[in-house]
Amino acid sequence: MSDTHAQTVPFVRDTMLPPAEPPIKEAGAMRWLRENLFSGPVNTILTILGILIVWFLVSHFWDWFAHSVWNAASLSECRQIIAETWGEGARGACWAVIRERWNQYVYGFYPPALYWRPTMAFGLLFVALAPVLFSEAPGIRRIVLGLTTVLTLWLMVALGAPAAWLVFAAIVLVGALAISERHVSWLLVFSVLYPLMGVWFLWGGSAWGPIMVLVGPVLGWIAWRVMHPLSGMVAVIAALVIPVLWWVGYAGEAARDAESIVSFAIPAVASDRFGGFLLSITIGISGIALSLPLGIVLALARRSDMFLVKSLAVIFIEFIRGVPLIALLFVASLLLNYFLPPGTNFDIILRVIIMVTLFAAAYMAEVIRGGLAALPKGQYEAADALGLDYWKAQRLIVLPQALKISIPGIVSTFIGMFKDTTLVTFVGLYDPLKSMSDAVRASTSWKGIYWEPYIFVGFIFFLICFAMSRYSMYLERRLARDHR
Amino acid sequence: MKTSIFLGTVAAATLMAGAGMADTLADVKARGELNCGVNTGLVGFAAPDANGNWTGFDVDFCKAVAAAVLGDATKVKYVPTTGQTRFTALSSGEVDLLARNSTWTFSRDTDLKLDFIGVNYYDGQGFMVRKDLGVTSAKELDGATVCIQTGTTTELNLADYFKANNMAYQPVNIDSNAEGEQQYMAGACDAYTTDASGLAATRAAFADPENHIILPEIISKEPLGPAVRHGDNNWGDIVRWTLYALIAAEEYGVTSANIGELTTSSQNPEVQRLLGVTDDLGAMIGLDKEWAKRAIMARGNYGEIFAANIGEQTPIGLARGLNAQWTQGGLMYAMPFR
Numbered sequence: 015m016s017d018t019h020a021q022t023v024p025f026v027r028d029t030m031l032p033p034a035e036p037p038i039k040e041a042g043a044m045r046w047l048r049e050n051l052f053s054g055p056v057n058t059i060l061t062i063l064g065i066l067i068v069w070f071l072v073s074h075f076w077d078w079f080a081h082s083v084w085n086a087a088s089l090s091e092c093r094q095i096i097a098e099t100w101g102e103g104a105r106g107a108c109w110a111v112i113r114e115r116w117n118q119y120v121y122g123f124y125p126p127a128l129y130w131r132p133t134m135a136f137g138l139l140f141v142a143l144a145p146v147l148f149s150e151a152p153g154i155r156r157i158v159l160g161l162t163t164v165l166t167l168w169l170m171v172a173l174g175a176p177a178a179w180l181v182f183a184a185i186v187l188v189g190a191l192a193i194s195e196r197h198v199s200w201l202l203v204f205s206v207l208y209p210l211m212g213v214w215f216l217w218g219g220s221a222w223g224p225i226m227v228l229v230g231p232v233l234g235w236i237a238w239r240v241m242h243p244l245s246g247m248v249a250v251i252a253a254l255v256i257p258v259l260w261w262v263g264y265a266g267e268a269a270r271d272a273e274s275i276v277s278f279a280i281p282a283v284a285s286d287r288f289g290g291f292l293l294s295i296t297i298g299i300s301g302i303a304l305s306l307p308l309g310i311v312l313a314l315a316r317r318s319d320m321f322l323v324k325s326l327a328v329i330f331i332e333f334i335r336g337v338p339l340i341a342l343l344f345v346a347s348l349l350l351n352y353f354l355p356p357g358t359n360f361d362i363i364l365r366v367i368i369m370v371t372l373f374a375a376a377y378m379a380e381v382i383r384g385g386l387a388a389l390p391k392g393q394y395e396a397a398d399a400l401g402l403d404y405w406k407a408q409r410l411i412v413l414p415q416a417l418k419i420s421i422p423g424i425v426s427t428f429i430g431m432f433k434d435t436t437l438v439t440f441v442g443l444y445d446p447l448k449s450m451s452d453a454v455r456a457s458t459s460w461k462g463i464y465w466e467p468y469i470f471v472g473f474i475f476f477l478i479c480f481a482m483s484r485y486s487m488y489l490e491r492r493l494a495r496d497h498r
Numbered sequence: 499m500k501t502s503i504f505l506g507t508v509a510a511a512t513l514m515a516g517a518g519m520a521d522t523l524a525d526v527k528a529r530g531e532l533n534c535g536v537n538t539g540l541v542g543f544a545a546p547d548a549n550g551n552w553t554g555f556d557v558d559f560c561k562a563v564a565a566a567v568l569g570d571a572t573k574v575k576y577v578p579t580t581g582q583t584r585f586t587a588l589s590s591g592e593v594d595l596l597a598r599n600s601t602w603t604f605s606r607d608t609d610l611k612l613d614f615i616g617v618n619y620y621d622g623q624g625f626m627v628r629k630d631l632g633v634t635s636a637k638e639l640d641g642a643t644v645c646i647q648t649g650t651t652t653e654l655n656l657a658d659y660f661k662a663n664n665m666a667y668q669p670v671n672i673d674s675n676a677e678g679e680q681q682y683m684a685g686a687c688d689a690y691t692t693d694a695s696g697l698a699a700t701r702a703a704f705a706d707p708e709n710h711i712i713l714p715e716i717i718s719k720e721p722l723g724p725a726v727r728h729g730d731n732n733w734g735d736i737v738r739w740t741l742y743a744l745i746a747a748e749e750y751g752v753t754s755a756n757i758g759e760l761t762t763s764s765q766n767p768e769v770q771r772l773l774g775v776t777d778d779l780g781a782m783i784g785l786d787k788e789w790a791k792r793a794i795m796a797r798g799n800y801g802e803i804f805a806a807n808i809g810e811q812t813p814i815g816l817a818r819g820l821n822a823q824w825t826q827g828g829l830m831y832a833m834p835f836r
Contacts, residue, residue: 093705115548123550286575287550348583351590442538442578442587448674449538449578453546455676456539458813462703464680 081106084113088459111463112470115454119471122289122444128218128281130175132292134183135215137166139299141190142208145201147485150492155194163187209303216296219282222269230257230265285363289444291474296363298432301370305431306424308371309378310417314408316383327379334376339434342369347441366438374431381427385420386412418493425486429479446471522594522726522733523567523784531573534560535593538578540675541699542808542816543599552576555807556597558797559618559724559741563595565796566740566789581650585610589727595737597724601651611728615738618723618800620820620829622716623652624694626701629709631688636715640665645678645687652692655718675700689713693720699814736783743790746772746832747799749823754798757791772835779835790835800830 038044051061081100086092092108100106112119121129140162148155166187170180186204193200210224234257241249273279288296315327334342346365354360389412397407417424439449451467454460526532536544536556544554552574561571579587579598588596589611599621600606602614625644627633636659646653648671660667670687672678679700682690690697694716701707724741726734747753750769752760761773770776774787781787797803801823808816822828 089703118546118548118550123546126549286577344582348586348590351586351592440580440582442580442583444538444578452674452676453539453578456537456541456545457547458541458699458703461541461699462679462705464676 078105078107082109083107084109086110087114089461089463090459107466108463109466109470111454111460111466115460118454119290119446119450119467121292122450123287124283124289124292125281125287127174128283130170130173130179131215131218131280131283133169133173134166134175134179135212136295137162137169137183138186138208138215139212141186141201142205142212144190144194145198146205149198152195155198156191159187159191159194163191214280216288216292217283217285218280220269220273220277220279222272222278223265226265226269226272227261229268230260233257233260285361288363290446290450293363293438293443294432294435294446297367297370297435297438300367301374301431301435302428304367304371305374305378305427308375309382310413312375312379313382313386316379317386331376331379334372335380339370339373340437340440342373343437343441345369362441362443366441366443370431370435373434374427377427377430378424381420381423382416384423385416385418388419389415418490418495421486421490421493425482429482432479432482433475446474520730522730523736526567526594530568531575532560532564532567532595533575533577533593534563535577535579535584535587535596535598536560537598538580540599540696541703542695542812542814544576544597546576553807555619555803556599556724558803558807559597559744560595561796562744562793562803563737563740566743566785566793567736569792571792571796585612588612588725591727594733595724595726599722600725602721602723602725603651606725612725613728613734614723614725615734616723616741617721617829618741619695619721621693621695621720621722622820623655623691623718623720624697624716625713626682626690626697626710627688627713629711633689633713634711636713636717637663637665639667639689641667642688643668643670643686645670645672645681645690647672647675647678647692651718651720656691659717679703695808695814695816698816702813702815732784736785739783740790740793742832742835743772743793744800744803745823745830746835747790747794748801748830749825749832752794752799753802754795757794761791768835 035041039048052058081096081104083092083095083106086095086108087110089108089111092106092110096104096106096108117126117129121132124132140158144155144159148158163184167180167184170183175183190201190204207228210227214221214224234253237256238249238253241252312327312331315323316331318324318327343366346369347362350360350365393411393415394407397411402410436445436447439445439447442449444450444453447468451471454467455463534557536552536554539545540554542555544552544556546552557576560574560576564574565571577587577593579593579596584596584598584600585606587593596612597618599619600614601621602617606612607614625636625639627639633639639660644656644667646656646669653669656667656669670681672681675692675696678690678692681687683704690700692700694712697712701710701712704710724737726737746768747757750766750772752764752769752772757773760769761775764770764773764775767776771779773791774780774789778787780789783789798806804818804821805811808814810817818826818828820829822830824831
């Protein structure tokens with residue numbers, strides 16, 4: 015028996031203490047501050063330094079931002095308004111330059127009456143992207159398509175689009191919204207057709223050109239069907255060669271003949287009218303769309319066992335990565351002119367897109383090769399054990415995992431490439447950042463303006479790149495398979 | 499061996515390409531449009547406005563040539579060229595004519611295989627300093643920091659000038675005029691140097707132009723002129739004599755306003771020949787009688803073009819100086835139309 019029993023305990027508390035407020039140092043904002051900003055002497059010093067830097071920046075630039083002028087016809091008028099409103103010697107930002115020249119920053123020298131065309135093309139781009147980017151997120155897709163529909167139609171009305179095209183855009187946009195609710199994959203047909211459609215909207219001309227380009231794959235398919243019973247190999251070759259022959263030899267003439275019989279053309283806009291964000295986005299989107307498949311092929315080729323394929327891929331990748339993009343752009347704009355027969359008009363934007371694509375593809379290949387290398391060997395062996403052939407193994411087992419691993423790298427390459435499109439300034443194209451700003455400064459009214467155009471263009475670039483970055487994070491979360 | 503065959507083929511192809519482009523006049527007429535290489539943006543000389551229409555001193559010369567050759571001053575495609583791409587754009591045939599404030603130098607004329615057809619603006623390099631620096635002559639700039647655009651003739655001139663005068667300087671390298679202004683305004687350099695026309699335009703755009711002075715010394719010769727390719731002399735003649743027609747028109751008092759009247763009434767035989775009333779000078783260069791008349795009517799004579807774009811009534815406010823007629827003490831001297 016124990017000596018201790020209830021009676022020997024002098025005091026037993028039979029009620030709970032009333033809950034007290036936590037010490038002020040351990041609660042709420044105070045605690046957060048202590049833990050995150052002032053947790054030790056080093057952190058405290060860094061925090062104070064940070065605050066000082068922010069204070070320094072704000073105190074130096076705040077008055078400049080606060081004294082913003084939005085309505086003026088020239089820099090001198092801006093200065094006059096600032097001097098009148100905030101007193102002599104005050105300084106301020108003259109955003110009036112953006113207000114007056116925004117159209118050039120967005121559309122370059124595109125004919126103002128046709129501004130609705132790039133706008134519509136941009137809106138339809140989201141319809142083409144929706145089934146690819148948001149295939150398994152109906153909620154987000156609905157929001158994106160809904161916003162696109164409203165904004166595109168509103169902008170088209172504001173920019174004075176003809177009624178017929180408004181109806182066309184409305185049918186496509188609303189139709190896409192409706193179809194995507196039931197059969198998202200149907201929209202992929204639109205995604206495949208979009209590149210041709212987009213090119214036609216941007217550059218204009220006869221619709222028969224893109225239509226005749228489309229005839230190529232159809233002919234290839236017919237050839238494949240006809241040849242297939244004879245020999246599989248011959249059928250594949252015919253399916254590849256016949257469209258190329260058609261494009262090189264006959265498509266142009268066929269389009270001209272068709273145009274002369276039934277004219278179906280919209281006003282053509284030459285490449286030298288492109289500029290600003292229209293140019294950047296055109297080059298950026300084409301480069302992104304083309305460099306990803308090319309990069310995958312190159313990455314697979316580099317890991318191939320076939321000597322020739324592997325060597326060619328290594329040479330291509332290492333050569334392109336070893337050369338600055340500006341050098342490639344100069345080759346595109348200057349050197350090609352010497353080698354092509356005189357009188358050939360090989361579009362400068364097309365040349366730049368090709369070079370940017372090749373450049374991005376080389377980097378892309380290395381990023382994806384990283385993903386392929388990160389896959390455990392067991393995955394490849396499992397694919398072999400299942401009896402899958404090379405392409406099936408890559409398509410069903412290897413690539414889905416490798417690409418998922420590579421997402422951050424891929425999107426980084428995209429973002430880098432999109433920002434690199436400003437380098438076209440060196441070949442005389444009007445990129446939004448430098449060429450367009452210099453052109454604006456070359457007018458007597460805006461000479462001497464410096465920071466405002468840079469800040470404006472930088473802000474738009476940030477919005478686009480930040481959106482891409484957020485999308486990649488969303489994609490990573492959605493594809494995460496390891497912690498469910 | 500194989501390399502040399504390849505290079506030989508390339509060279510031959512280039513030569514053939516060059517030979518194929520020899521008849522620029524026919525090409526331009528067939529195309530119905532003059533490809534004119536201009537600056538991507540230089541105040542007063544070439545700049546696109548808010549609607550994308552090009553204006554400026556060099557642009558007006560393109561218009562005059564288009565009017566002479568094609569009969570329509572609007573039939574010009576302006577090809578913006580950068581300092582790096584301008585000469586290649588011309589020699590590769592991308593442009594028919596380069597009117598891009600380019601300095602006529604020996605090596606450009608010979609080694610780069612260009613033909614400068616004349617001078618449409620005599621420029622020279624100058625210095626701008628803050629007034630409170632107390633400097634009144636470039637000779638007093640010993641030890642100064644100077645903002646200088648890299649890769650231009652001005653950079654070399656600056657080094658030559660300071661060396662010749664036994665002075666030292668600290669260069670602050672800049673990439674573009676806008677950046678140079680910014681550095682100069684921020685006090686990163688004591689002096690800003692570029693062509694005098696550019697300095698005047700820059701100073702005019704300052705919030706406080708009265709606090710800055712342009713020093714009187716002009717340290718270099720920068721004869722700016724339009725250029726064409728070597729090897730097509732007829733096309734060179736057309737461009738050269740279009741420029742002379744504009745200059746001669748000012749000398750003889752032919753303006754875009756009175757040209758119609760002078761065509762019928764002028765008794766001056768030189769004017770009659772210029773305007774195609776008597777002799778058929780145009781036929782000698784493959785054009786019609788009234789080519790020069792159209793060139794003058796496009797944007798006016800040389801003096802009118804100067805006044806409209808960079809003259810004293812414009813915000814840039816350049817005086818004629820060396821660019822006055824030879825009769826007024828300048829260097830503008832058109833060869834006789836005979």
